Amino acid sequence: MTAAIVTERLTKSYGKNRGVVDLDLEIAAGEVFGFLGPNGAGKTTTIRVLLDLIRPTSGRVTVLGLDSRRQSLAVRRRVGFLPGELSLYSHLTGEETLRFFANLRGGVDWQYVGGLVEQLDFDLTKKVSDLSTGNKRKLGLIQAFMHRPELLILDEPTVGLDPLVQHEFHHFIAEARDRGQTVFLSSHVLPEVQRVCDRVGFIREGEMVAVEEVSALTGRAVRELDVVFAQPVSPDVFAHVPGVTAVSANGGGLHLTVAGPLDATVKKLAEFEVVTMTSREPDLEDVFFHFYSGRDRAS
């Protein structure tokens, strides 16, 4: 089976600015691939090259086995795209928007589109200018899926959406995988990628840092815990608990960084009187730091 996307030493410079540098990427047909990196890493740049919106400085790119430049029309026929900064025609209604885009594809199966609309509970009669961010994005998602493309390219599809809609989107994407569609999705938040993707590629400062199976990653997820105790507890107590990579006093409590399963930490916490505990996902840079510094030590 031909790979869905292959980039070989893809480089894009914007004058003196770095876009991406020597990027190698291979995405198999049928997988959901998470393209993960902080803002400015080069995710959008890569995606725009795939669609021939911008031209690489050097390197080779094939999409669905086709050359991304010479055979761009054939590529675009088989791809659905949701841009990161989605702009739609504000004076059209949702229905008019879909009709226009469907016409550009020479027609679509309206029964299928109707199903998508229903599933997302989207109101086709409203003007785009009257839609909320979430509903605009839903319309963007529908136009990307409307022709049952083999490959979906979604640039940060859920950023800025409320959790409920995010959840809907994740479900939508999972169903695409079940139908056998390939999904290439960029994101700057790890939990999202963990939730919906099979594999994840880390990009930072224009360079591909690593590609991992998501299953390999979940076991090593990193969390920050803030715990407040009824009585003061010394940080030293947690210093040697398995999984805890850092601990510091924080006001009346402790701040813990835990990699991998939380079990040992929770059992240790249970020895004390806990008043409150909050957990949050660290930002991506922290994940990189923990994930890779951890692995360097191991190897």
Place this chain on the structure above:
Amino acid sequence: MLRDAFFKGVRDLRRSFLYWAVGIAFMVILFCLFYPTVRDSAASVQKLIDSLPAAFKNVFIGQGVSFTSPKGYIDGRILSFMSPLLFLVFAVGLGARQIAGEEEAGTLSLLLSYPMSRRRLLAQKAAVLVVAIAALTVAHFGALVIGVTLEHMNPGYGALLGANVDLFLLALSLGTLSLTVGAATGRHGAAVGVSTIVAAAAYLVNALAPLSHTLKPLQKLSLFYYYGGAQPLSIGVRPVYAGLLLAVTAVLAAVAFLAFERRDVRV
């Protein structure tokens, strides 16, 4: 109506086009209705005009024509300044909107992620420009015919049609300049700015050339020179000049295709 980018472009224009067409027709007919007043006090009007500074007269009325004859009046009041001005605002704005406007609004990336070559998109966008300017010319011509008929001005319908064809070609060339700058840069402001400067310079050079030895040789570089020297009825239009305007448009369009094909689309 949303069959492709051309039909959508025409559809998007419906309302604003109506305003433009009605406004221009209204202006044209109003000026025609004023003609008898001017004609009946021909001597004093002509004396007033002759007393104006030559530069002012050339820029705003026309060059050394009899303002009180029907042809001179239509040129001076309508065809030499007002109509080109309105047509250029319309054409330059529309030309800039086609690619650069869509790019700055952020919709171009999504549009070009569909299976449509840039060449085809540009052709459809250019077609919107041609059709819109042509339709505005029809409205303008129709209003002129009504106006001159009502006031029995009788400038010759053939000459009137020729003048309108030239006006169309002039507006099309500058509208295409705007489209081309927009397609090459993706910047709406640049498209409008460059085209406006070129249009204003062309107009002034043509109007002031007869008064200045320095400008005289430049007159033939002005697009307005080929629009009957901005007095299409008095001076008359020539097929060769019309062809020249068309050639300028074709060259600009070719540049647009080449530049748009090669460059990166902005986010």
